[in-house]
Amino acid sequence: MEFKYIDAHCHIEDKSFNKNRDEIVKNAKDNGVEIVTSGASLGGCKRALNFKKEYGIYLTLGFHPGRTKAQDNVVDKVYNLIRENEKELLAVGEVGLDINVQNLDRQKIVFEKFVGLAEELNKPVIIHGRGLEKECFDVLNNRVVSMFHCYSGSINLAKELIENGHYVSLSTLVCFSKDHQNLVENLDLENIVVETDSPYLSPIKGEKNEPKNVIKVVEKIWEIKKEEYSLAEITKIIYDNTKKLYRI
Numbered sequence: 001m002e003f004k005y006i007d008a009h010c011h012i013e014d015k016s017f018n019k020n021r022d023e024i025v026k027n028a029k030d031n032g033v034e035i036v037t038s039g040a041s042l043g044g045c046k047r048a049l050n051f052k053k054e055y056g057i058y059l060t061l062g063f064h065p066g067r068t069k070a071q072d073n074v075v076d077k078v079y080n081l082i083r084e085n086e087k088e089l090l091a092v093g094e095v096g097l098d099i100n101v102q103n104l105d106r107q108k109i110v111f112e113k114f115v116g117l118a119e120e121l122n123k124p125v126i127i128h129g130r131g132l133e134k135e136c137f138d139v140l141n142n143r144v145v146s147m148f149h150c151y152s153g154s155i156n157l158a159k160e161l162i163e164n165g166h167y168v169s170l171s172t173l174v175c176f177s178k179d180h181q182n183l184v185e186n187l188d189l190e191n192i193v194v195e196t197d198s199p200y201l202s203p204i205k206g207e208k209n210e211p212k213n214v215i216k217v218v219e220k221i222w223e224i225k226k227e228e229y230s231l232a233e234i235t236k237i238i239y240d241n242t243k244k245l246y247r248i
């Protein structure tokens with residue numbers, strides 16, 4: 001099977017896939033979609049590491065800002081797990097800041113710790129920046145290359161990120177959200193990647209999201225940009241962007 005797509009961010013290790021994980025990984029492969037799964041908690045990172053080996057998929061490991069109420073020893077365990085398995089992962093993340101979590105000072109400390117680790121390991125960082133994209137960019141201070149997962153910030157900041165060599169990931173939200181479609185209209189394809197964030201952000205009501213739906217994101221981008229590009233061109237540009245980001 002020739003791969004044409006990469007789901008740049010999803011959660012294969014999510015427990016909601018326990019009943020059909022084999023099937024959704026197969027669905028992706030059969031449709032030419034490679035998977036980058038992203039551990040986001042201590043348990044999630046351990047499971048993601050196992051599934052990376054079991055399925056031969058790609059891996060990133062991090063600690064979601066929504067988890068930062070946890071004690072330091074939990075954060076340290078994730079930190080050490082990343083160090084010990086450095087060779088297994090493409091990037092550190094998802095890590096970052098979330099406006100809906102009420103402990104911003106604590107989030108910043110944890111985020112800084114993982115950015116420092118990525119810098120030391122010379123790996124890109126996958127950012128969760130909901131509502132605080134600019135603050136995340138400030139913390140990064142261009143020390144490492146980053147990818148803003150499920151980007152929902154402003155058009156101007158997206159342009160600034162890309163000018164600075166960072167990547168902007170468009171999720172399945174593009175399939176139905178006018179704001180996200182507006183982003184597509186106003187950005188070139190440079191440093192754009194696509195993701196599903198499965199099992200979240202399903203483009204189909206009542207269904208769990210899965211990595212093969214990343215094809216729908218590419219098709220939606222093409223629908224918006226079809227005067228400039230063919231579908232094959234868009235597919236290839238996005239695939240190549242993702243390989244460059246993850247150095248694969």
Ligand SMILES: [Zn+2]
Pocket residue numbers: 009010011038040094149197
């Ligand atoms: Zn995620």
